[in-house]
Amino acid sequence: MLDANLKTQLKAYLEKLQRPIELVAAVDDGEKSAEMSALLSDIVSLSDKITLVEHRGSDVRTPSFAIRAPGQDIDLRFAGLPMGHEFTSLVLALLQVGGHPSKLGVEVIEQIKGLEGPYRFETYFSLSCQNCPDVVQALNLMAVLNPNISHVAIDGALFQDEVEQRQIMSVPTIFLNGEHFGQGRMGVEEIVARLDTGAAKREAARLSAKPAFDVLVVGGGPAGAAAAIYAARKGIRTGVAAERFGGQVLDTMAIENFISVPETEGPKLAAALEQHVREYEVDIMNLQRAEALVPATAEGGLHEVRFASGATLKAKTVVVATGARWRQMNVPGEEQYRNKGVAYCPHCDGPLFKGKRVAVIGGGNSGVEAAIDLAGIVKHVTLLEFDSKLRADEVLQRKLRSLPNVRVITSAQTTEVTGDGSRVNGLVYTDRVGGDSHRIELEGVFVQIGLLPNTEWLKGAVALSPRGEIEVDAHGRTSVPGVFAAGDATTVPYKQIVIAMGEGSKAALAAFDHLIRTSAPAQAEAQAA
Structure with missing residues (x-):
């Protein structure tokens, strides 16, 4: 089932297992069951810490398999073959059930462990969906950390009867305790925030208490990531507030025109962008959707950005890089049948x-x-x-x-x-x-x-074009001193990843230049005194 190269890579990962794990499979005489058995047998052959048990005639989805750890109360299952984009989800599930720690922050881990439940999650995915792994991996990890949480990831293409019965026409689709929970990409923090209703309020209060940034980047796509890196390299206090890091890139499958990289996929590039930003002293604040910009009332004052969460952040300069979203047709029936065809x-x-x-x-x-x-x-x-x-x-x-x-x-x-x-x-x-x-x-x-710029929240604050794009000059400056913009949300032509990165870098450099020029008089006066 797995080629030699993939086996070599997987064997290296499985050496990180800290405790035995057991694969418990439900199979029948079908072709997909045979494929799943071959996959699981390959996995077992790569580690002496993994065993396989197969049984027939079960009332669970067939073919499917659970990943268990003896002595641990973990309820995690894949229904179907987690190949394609979901192979990474399988590898992570094996490691996490096997005791290998996740990279999730301590605060979030404790928040997950504190959820009382019971929470029985079902996620329908497709093997070609680049958005699905985020949800599958998040819920798998939550099931590993908390015995009150269970999760089964279901290949919708394989279980068409369920898809028809539940009228699922978009993935990922998530059910909680038999009821519809949500659709689309979600990460751990977003799911936990929906379960722990007080989390958003606590986080908003924590963010609002932060001191002012020198540069606050709003948006975490290619333009925002580039702006954050260029600002941080100047040694100034830099923050990034994003609804989801990666932006529109997360919804892009094949990328074949990113210079020097012949071919990659959107989620991989988005992960690389975030990893690169985290190598610098950048304060990354996810799940923050901007709702209003309040420009400084005087030169050298602080700009405010208000978010849907209730948080307010202040900064000496702001780089807006909120990108764009899919444009809708705006015809009768489109919204009514969204995710229903x-x-x-x-x-x-x-x-x-x-x-x-x-x-x-x-x-x-x-x-x-x-x-x-x-x-x-x-x-x-x-x-x-x-x-x-x-x-x-x-x-x-x-x-x-x-x-x-x-x-x-x-x-x-x-x-x-x-x-x-x-x-x-x-x-x-x-x-x-x-x-x-x-x-x-x-x-x-x-x-x-095509795309529609995410700029509704800026109306009345900065100058926008008739198409809703932020008007910028050659330096990325907007109509408001100290507020800059870059990427697909601006009037810069040709909405491309490489162009957005260049524009983000330029906007950060322009913001740094603005900081130098506006702080110089104050510094001179202080020295003269």
Whole structure:
């Protein structure tokens, strides 16, 4: 099941096991059970601390397996084969059940251990979903740390009957004690905050008590990470407040144009960004969504940033790098059927539409790449583009044209997403040339029409363009002295990772220059006195 190279790597990891673990598998005569048995046998062969027990006729999901430690009350299970993006989740689960400590902060670990429960979590994932591992790994770790918490990670593509019954059309989808808990990427801190209702208030009070930063970066994507590193290297007090570190990069699958790195994936790059920032003395504050900027009332004063959590941070300079999010069509039915057939991540949710008919809205690189990927999973793809021609790179268009189960419709304006009340059953579009209206019967709609800047919280505080982008000059300066901006939230053209990193670095250097110039007169007066 595992190739020689992967076995060598896994064997090295398993040497870190501090106590015996037992794999308890539920199998039948099916092909997937055979594959799972082969995987587990490979794992057992790599460590004398691991044993395998297989049984049949169980009432648990088949194929599935639990990871247990004798003498420990741990309830953790995988239903299906955790390969693809979830292989890392499997490795971490083996290590953590085997006593290898996590890198989680002491305060969060104690908070998890203090949860009274019982909490019975179920997470539905897909092997191609780059957002799912965060949730799976978070809940697995919580199940290891607290006997009141159990977790089963379920491959939605393998257990289609459950997916249909529970009407799951987006992953990751989480159930707690049989009830819907949430969808989308979540980390340990976010999950714990939802279970421990007083945690957010305590954290907000702790953040608000922090002394003022020299540079406060708002946003943790490529621009924000670069700004934080460049500011910290100047030896000044630097903080980063981000709703989620990595930003839009976390939702990006293949990255093939990051110079000097021929190919990588968004979550890997995001993790590398955070790791690099943590090598400096940067105060990283996650799960903080900015709600308002209160500019300083006088030169040399402090700017305030207020967050949805209730926290308020102060700083001499601010670098705004809040990035952008997927743009919506804003047509009837889109919001009603969001996560019920309307999706924005083909890599995450595509496997849930196996054998079905879907549409992709948008003919740029993202839309065409989505159509290509989905064509290998679904029955048929219809790509609709508003313009008279596709705007994707020619190499992608050639690949798209070679696929037999893809239809391209240009000059098409989507006007409505239709459904039966619980899920999507079609869409309506208008032919922009002839004016006729057409309906397409399908089960899924993947929206890929560009980005919308995350700047609503800045209205009235800094100058914004008609498109909502922050207006900046060549130095990243906004209309407010001491407030800078970088990345996809600004008017800088071409929304690319490498450009955002450069702009973030430039904004931090400009902020440092501003600090020098505004503090110099005060220092001169102090010396003269």
